[in-house]
Amino acid sequence: MSSSDITQKQTSIGRSNWLLNKDNQKTESPGESSEGTKYYSFNQRESEEESDGRKRNQPATGRESRKMAKTATSSQRQAEPYVPDPAQFERHTNAWGYLQALVPAYPSGYLERQSYESATRTGYLIGRSQNSDFPCDKAEISKQHCLIYMENGSNGIQRGISVYLKDLSSNGTFVNGTIVGANQRILLRSGDRIQLTRRTKYDDDHICNLYYRIILPPKFEVGTFHEEYNCGKILGRGNFASVYQATQKGTTREVAVKIISKSRFDRRPKMLPSVIQEIGILMSLEAHPCIIQIGKVFNEPKYLYLLLEYVRGGELFDYVVRRKKLTELETRFIFLQLFCAIDFLHSRGIVHRDLKPENVLLVDDKTLHVKITDFGLAKMQSGQSPFQSQCGTPNYVAPEILDPTGVRAYGRECDLWSLGVMLYICLCGFPPFNGMDKFSFELSWNELAPPPMKEQIKRGLFEFPEPYWTNIAPEAKDLIRKLLTLDPAKRITAKGALNHEWMQINLEKIDDMCDNVDPFFNEKLRNHHEVDSSGSDLPPTQPMGPSFSTQDF
Numbered sequence: 107m108s109s110s111d112i113t114q115k116q117t118s119i120g121r122s123n124w125l126l127n128k129d130n131q132k133t134e135s136p137g138e139s140s141e142g143t144k145y146y147s148f149n150q151r152e153s154e155e156e157s158d159g160r161k162r163n164q165p166a167t168g169r170e171s172r173k174m175a176k177t178a179t180s181s182q183r184q185a186e187p188y189v190p191d192p193a194q195f196e197r198h199t200n201a202w203g204y205l206q207a208l209v210p211a212y213p214s215g216y217l218e219r220q221s222y223e224s225a226t227r228t229g230y231l232i233g234r235s236q237n238s239d240f241p242c243d244k245a246e247i248s249k250q251h252c253l254i255y256m257e258n259g260s261n262g263i264q265r266g267i268s269v270y271l272k273d274l275s276s277n278g279t280f281v282n283g284t285i286v287g288a289n290q291r292i293l294l295r296s297g298d299r300i301q302l303t304r305r306t307k308y309d310d311d312h313i314c315n316l317y318y319r320i321i322l323p324p325k326f327e328v329g330t331f332h333e334e335y336n337c338g339k340i341l342g343r344g345n346f347a348s349v350y351q352a353t354q355k356g357t358t359r360e361v362a363v364k365i366i367s368k369s370r371f372d373r374r375p376k377m378l379p380s381v382i383q384e385i386g387i388l389m390s391l392e393a394h395p396c397i398i399q400i401g402k403v404f405n406e407p408k409y410l411y412l413l414l415e416y417v418r419g420g421e422l423f424d425y426v427v428r429r430k431k432l433t434e435l436e437t438r439f440i441f442l443q444l445f446c447a448i449d450f451l452h453s454r455g456i457v458h459r460d461l462k463p464e465n466v467l468l469v470d471d472k473t474l475h476v477k478i479t480d481f482g483l484a485k486m487q488s489g490q491s492p493f494q495s496q497c498g499t500p501n502y503v504a505p506e507i508l509d510p511t512g513v514r515a516y517g518r519e520c521d522l523w524s525l526g527v528m529l530y531i532c533l534c535g536f537p538p539f540n541g542m543d544k545f546s547f548e549l550s551w552n553e554l555a556p557p558p559m560k561e562q563i564k565r566g567l568f569e570f571p572e573p574y575w576t577n578i579a580p581e582a583k584d585l586i587r588k589l590l591t592l593d594p595a596k597r598i599t600a601k602g603a604l605n606h607e608w609m610q611i612n613l614e615k616i617d618d619m620c621d622n623v624d625p626f627f628n629e630k631l632r633n634h635h636e637v638d639s640s641g642s643d644l645p646p647t648q649p650m651g652p653s654f655s656t657q658d659f
């Protein structure tokens with residue numbers, strides 16, 4: 107074995123039986139939900155009449171607002187009538203939406219972010235968690251209940267914005283009385299009512315069901331991607347996207363743009379949900395120093411452009427290949443960042459599902475500051491319900507993902523396994539499970555030859571061969587064993603890994619490395635708001651209704 111064993115990049119195969127999938131392309135296995143988006147421009151929408159006769163994207167009239175307030179107060183006889191604050195887009199020219207509270211208990215607010223700013227997320231989160239943008243304190247509301255975000259759109263003739271609501275809750279988010287559905291998104295129209303709870307004993311207009319209404323501005327100027335940015339050199343090519351460096355016109359602001367050709371979905375329409383999922387997940391995350399952030403999304407006739415934070419240092423994969431292997435100190439510093447980032451994601455119910463050195467980018471190779479990218483296979487885990495689709499990248503995939511369909515049920519622990527494989531590779535320069543395929547195995551006629559990689563993973567067969575591992579601390583091997591533990595329930599968690607003995611060695615040097623990145627790096631890494639999604643939400647109180655999604659992307 108040699109370091110050249112990892113010189114070949116591994117492509118991820120999402121939601122497919124990759125063992126049977128020769129062209130190594132992402133596909134979707136049956137049973138996963140699919141969703142599309144619908145292009146919408148304001149001009150188009152203005153001609154659409156609601157069933158109640160009101161034009162959909164007209165702000166609420168005073169009479170309507172008062173009617174709602176009256177309904178609200180009739181159940182609270184003592185209270186003053188409440189008139190929701192009207193939208194004043196003339197004063198908030200950057201706003202692409204106004205979340206109008208229908209009861210005084212909740213604040214109204216303008217939705218303006220089109221990109222991440224320092225410590226915020228790009229989308230707007232409604233929920234019980236303290237760090238929500240619109241906090242709600244009712245027990246039935248999930249910590250992260252739903253997310254509202256926008257995309258710039260163009261159909262080649264008209265331009266406009268599309269505003270979406272993504273349902274992150276366990277009990278359901280309702281738009282105009284219809285449940286959106288776990289992890290589904292719906293296109294919002296001006297005047298749509300957003301309910302965070304629905305109990306059969308109250309009707310839709312009862313004060314217990316009054317939360318918000320979304321009002322969209324009558325006009326919002328948007329450009330196309332090529333009008334707003336100059337596209338530069340290619341940074342990387344993935345399975346279904348190419349990533350380029352780009353500069354915002356009239357400024358020196360650089361971004362990375364992930365360009366996804368929509369024609370790729372013609373043959374694989376079920377790939378669409380993973381792109382939509384990637385957008386929603388990145389929009390919902392507040393800034394983390396070790397996770398790539400998302401800015402705008404341009405949804406244009408032929409291409410989808412995701413604007414991402416640009417990092418210059420290249421992939422961890424290329425760095426390890428160049429260096430052959432890393433020192434324990436360097437590796438520990440990189441894994442401090444990775445464990446913190448994964449702990450942050452897992453505490454928000456997000457599982458990456460495709461961790462590998464190709465998806466970890468270096469901000470710069472002097473400080474070794476790293477960021478996780480590529481959320482194309484990432485998923486939100488609602489409550490404790492397991493994932494069933496087979497996805498990931500063969501070398502890094504966890505054994506439970508290899509279980510046969512029907513038996514397969516896995517969760518966030520799969521990310522820790524992938525980190526175990528990566529930790530092994532960083533320390534010695536070759537992978538723990540090697541890629542001898544079934545064909546060459548059968549040809550070898552040698553009973554002593556290693557079993558195929560899938561078998562090695564399923565049986566947890568790996569070693570620390572001499573002389574490569576002779577001088578590596580036993581604590582490092584112990585952490586790898588705990589990460590590469592077959593039983594997911596017994597596998598070490600991200601928090602457990604952060605507290606492991608190997609992570610405590612030479613802490614003063616690690617502190618210095620943090621300071622090299624930025625004097626507050628250590629603090630930023632660890633001081634993230636805890637949003638533990640595991641079992642903290644109440645169990646669903648009502649069945650998940652049929653989700654609805656628009657299909658024409």
Ligand SMILES: Nc1ncnc2c1ncn2[C@@H]1O[C@H](COP(=O)(O)OP(=O)(O)OP(=O)(O)O)[C@@H](O)[C@H]1O
Pocket residue numbers: 117118341342343344345346347348349362364398414415416417418420421464465467479480481482
């Ligand atoms: N924000 C960024 N800054 C710099 N380079 C980037 C950035 N995002 C992605 N890249 C480069 O582009 C490559 C492909 O991006 P990404 O992994 O997101 O695409 P993908 O098509 O989803 O890949 P995969 O084949 O893993 O599914 C990355 O491996 C990296 O080299």
Ligand SMILES: [Mg+2]
Pocket residue numbers: 344464465480
């Ligand atoms: Mg990738």
